[in-house]
Amino acid sequence: MxxxxxxxxxxxxxxxxxxxxxxxxxxxxxxxxxxxxxxxxxxxxxxxxxxxxxxxxxxxxxxxxxxxxxxxxxxxFPEPPLATGNFQELAYVRQIALSIAADLHPLTNLRVLNRVSADEVERKAWLAHWATEGMSGVEALLRVRNWHGKFTMGDQVSVADLCIVPQLYSMRRFKLPLDDYPICRKIEKNCMALEAFQRASPETQPDTPEGLEPVYGPTAKLLAS
Ligand SMILES: N[C@@H](CCC(=O)N[C@@H](CS)C(=O)NCC(=O)O)C(=O)O
The missing domain is CATH 3.40.30.10 (Glutaredoxin)
Known part of the structure; x- marks a missing residue:
């Protein structure tokens, strides 16, 4: 179990x-x-x-x-795999995943924000700085390598996409502008068309509070954006 x-x-x-x-x-x-x-x-x-x-x-x-x-x-549970490709492609997918999970995310974690300041405006400014810095880097990596298709690595969902989508959700939640990340947004849109991503969404969990202000809204709204 x-x-x-x-x-x-x-x-x-x-x-x-x-x-x-x-x-x-x-x-x-x-x-x-x-x-x-x-x-x-x-x-x-x-x-x-x-x-x-x-x-x-x-x-x-x-x-x-x-x-x-x-x-x-x-x-x-090998099927479907969360990463496929040659050594360079596998390392690239890992590079994107780690840029978010190891570099960006820890700086914006709850326990870190609570130590940064008791003031909500200062906490948000900190989060906005590191999220923007981190995702600008990720977007540049995606653009320069240019291996993206529907997803980070061509048309195959990989662990990199599993990091990009939650990161953009968090930035949407804090109403941070996403205009500078067109490739990430394309990946998000293609991911959110898949049932697995919709089922995993923060808005559809057993512990999602009733009446939570939706970030995605109906999936259709996100897909149309
Ligand atoms: N590197 C860890 C990060 C885990 C983590 O920091 N989780 C956050 C939620 S996204 C948490 O539990 N934070 C609690 C806290 O900061 O007190 C991972 O990828 O699992």
Whole structure:
């Protein structure tokens, strides 16, 4: 049995949810409410000393780190693969995924924002700076390499797309302009046409609060944008 410790808005958990749905893997969601501090309880820290989501529990085998989890499920459930290609293509996909998951995302994480300032405006300015810096770099990498098709690597969904989509969701949520990332937006649009991405969306999770202001709105609205 697979349990995913998740939070509807967590972009790292969103990555893993997409991977699980792409592979049609059945899993149970266990919600950890980050705003209520449930990641920091003794009980959760005993399970996960990194006190963050996502955490995967596969028949008692517990694993943290979204990219490690995706790599694990890709090995255990190989179809469809989350990355294909020659060594250069595989490394490129990983480069894009890590630019977001290892460089950009940690700077905008809740625990970091809380240390930056108690002031919401200052926190948002910090987040906007690092998100813009990071995604400008990703967009440039995509443009210069020019291997993108419908997705980051041609027309094959890869782990890079699983990082781009949640990152853009987060930027949409904070109403950051996305005009400078046309390739990322094209990838997002093509991804969001797929059922796995829709099922993984923060707006359709068991712990999504009633009445949450939608970021995507109806999928059609996003697709038309
Ligand atoms: N590098 C980790 C990041 C995990 C992470 O930081 N998750 C965030 C949610 S996106 C979290 O749980 N934050 C809780 C906090 O900052 O207190 C991964 O990719 O899984």
């Amino acid at each position: 697979i349990t995913l410790y998740t939070y509807f808005r967590s972009s790292a958990a969103y990555r893993v949810r997409i991977g699980l749905h792409l592979k049609n893997i059945e899993f149970k969601s266990f919600a950890i409410n980050l705003l209520k501090g449930e990641q920091a309880t003794d009980e959760y820290r005993r399970l996960n000393p990194m006190w963050a989501v996502p955490m995967l529990d596969h028949d008692g085998y517990k694993l943290t780190q979204s990219l490690a989890i995706l790599n694990y499920i890709d090995n255990v």
